[in-house]
Amino acid sequence: MPRILMERSGEMEVFARVVQDGGFSAAARNLDITPSAVSKLIARLEARLGARLLVRTTRALTLTEEGEAYHHAALKILQELNDADQQAAGRAVRGRLRINAAVPFGTMFVAPAMPEFIARNPDLIVDLSFTDGIVDLVAEKTDVAIRMGNLPDSGLIARKLGQSRRVVCAAPSYLARREPPVVPADLEHHDCLTFNFRRARPSWPFLVDGREIAQPVTGRIVVNNGETMKQMALAGAGIARVGFFHVADEIATGRLVPLLEEHNPGDLELVHAIYVGGGPLPHRVRAFIEHMISTLNGSPLLG
Known part of the structure; x- marks a missing residue:
């Protein structure tokens, strides 16, 4: 042998x-x-x-x-070995679980899911931090982070939790002052709300004549998180492009109006749980990830 x-x-x-x-x-x-x-x-x-x-x-x-x-x-092999060990051991979930998540996803999905999670794991302390900034999991001693969008190559392990399409939208008050865009090129004459973090796109993708284009956008307001962008859109400050899950309620009630849907390329904003690999995955991290997958499964906002 x-x-x-x-x-x-x-x-x-x-x-x-x-x-x-x-x-x-x-x-x-x-x-x-x-x-x-x-x-x-x-x-x-x-x-x-x-x-x-x-x-x-x-x-x-x-x-x-x-x-x-x-x-x-x-990393994959070590994780599989650890999974087998933990499945056989069946040890209790306990200790402090440090979770980092993007502001909109954290407030809309993670926080509401915590009461049931805590009730099922009474020996666990949950430490939540919501920010749209990218944290260093090791330096910040974070057990698991939930991140939106495409992930850069790294030594971290990613587990997909869900996905959401994106939507371009604006408030009725903004559209009352400015003629609504009919084609993506019309955005050149509009105030578009954009993000100020480095991974933000300087343009928005659209479908025009059956092919995807990158439409440059500019505006006088840039923000560092999705929640602020939604509030700026609701205040009539400009046109936003965000994950549908973030503005679904506002669109349903007419507080925001979807725009250029016939040109929507259907690109998805992926949601992943990220954690450090290379060693045993704590039961508390595994339990949280499985709980979020179960919570998000079938959500009309993530599909």
Whole structure:
């Protein structure tokens, strides 16, 4: 029989810890082994694979192309092993669960879901933080974050919770002052509400003559979160483009009016739960993610 699989999984866990902690010494401290032992394990792993996984300098540690591929695969395998262990162990959910979420999603979905979650897990303390800024999960000691939109490549593990289409809309008070746009190009003559964070798009996508275009938009108000954008739209400050879930009630009651729907490209805003991989996933994190998936399943706002 080839070398025992548990020995290979041990190499994976050490490798993942080195990548997560950014160095051999830090990984050794967290694993409670010596730096030389970490170095030997990584060297043995590279020798077995016949590929260099890490490049070490006096200032930084960098993954090679082979290292990137192996790291992603190792995280998945380690998570599956941890899942099997926890499913068999059936331990209780307890401790403090630190959750970070975007403001609109957090207030509309996470907060209302907490009473039932706490009732089912009485030994758990939930610590909620809602912000549209991107937090560093490790630096902020956050167990799980809920993020909207496309995710950048990283060592974090993502679990999809749902999705929502986007909608362009404005308040009747704004449309009473300004002629409603008929085609996307009309937005050049309108005040469009935009986001000021770096991942924000400088243009909005639309379908024109069967193909997708990027329509540049400008405006005199930029904001840093979806809730403020909705309030600005309701106040008649301009035209907004947001996730449908965020403005569904306002559209249903006529407080906001959808615009250019015939040109809507149908692009989706994905919702993911994000957490740090490379080690055992705490039961409290797993329980929260499963609770949110169950809560959001079938929601007319996320489909």
